[in-house]
Amino acid sequence: MNFLIVAAAYILAHGVTALVVTPVQSIFFPEYTVFASLIYLPHGVRVLATWAFGWRAIPALVLGVTMSAWLFSPTASLEFLEPDLVKGILIGAFSAFLAFELARFVGYDSYFGHMRKVNWKVLIIIGAISSIINSLGQTLAYSGLIGLGNIPGTLVIYAVGDLVGLVVCMVVLMFCFRWVRWFSLSKGQ
Numbered sequence: 001m002n003f004l005i006v007a008a009a010y011i012l013a014h015g016v017t018a019l020v021v022t023p024v025q026s027i028f029f030p031e032y033t034v035f036a037s038l039i040y041l042p043h044g045v046r047v048l049a050t051w052a053f054g055w056r057a058i059p060a061l062v063l064g065v066t067m068s069a070w071l072f073s074p075t076a077s078l079e080f081l082e083p084d085l086v087k088g089i090l091i092g093a094f095s096a097f098l099a100f101e102l103a104r105f106v107g108y109d110s111y112f113g114h115m116r117k118v119n120w121k122v123l124i125i126i127g128a129i130s131s132i133i134n135s136l137g138q139t140l141a142y143s144g145l146i147g148l149g150n151i152p153g154t155l156v157i158y159a160v161g162d163l164v165g166l167v168v169c170m171v172v173l174m175f176c177f178r179w180v181r182w183f184s185l186s187k188g189q
Helices: 002-028 041-072 075-105 120-141 148-188
Strands: none
Touching: 002 041, 002 148, 041 075, 041 120, 041 148, 075 120, 120 148
């Protein structure tokens, strides 16, 4: 069940990004929009799913990314990007896990249930590390397609978009938890 929830959340987040954020961003930054988003909601799903489920989130993320590419990308783009797309899917799916494992290696086991209290600041820092891993990896994966002059700007947009996407997802999740808590309290009375 968690597998399907993570995959569906990724697809939903990617759909909102592709259908709402990307058209608006392409007006202001058309040269970067093909490769990076200023509000990349799927990064928030990657980080939060990995926080909750650890390595078990990776297969669900791979499915979510694959389905998102199939649903929201033109067929010609998929054929053109195919070898690089596989690399990009794997980099994205593993980036949050690598960041959590790096944090655990240096003494911050921040997976869900491993901390006494949820530390949102630590999750944002891990999200930033994951974003750096993802940004560098995606830039390398698509380096043959990104013009050399656009690489620094693309890296910045990847990083900013990933972090903004994470914060937005965290806020949405916080409101969902509050709604569930409110609903369960009101139903119990």
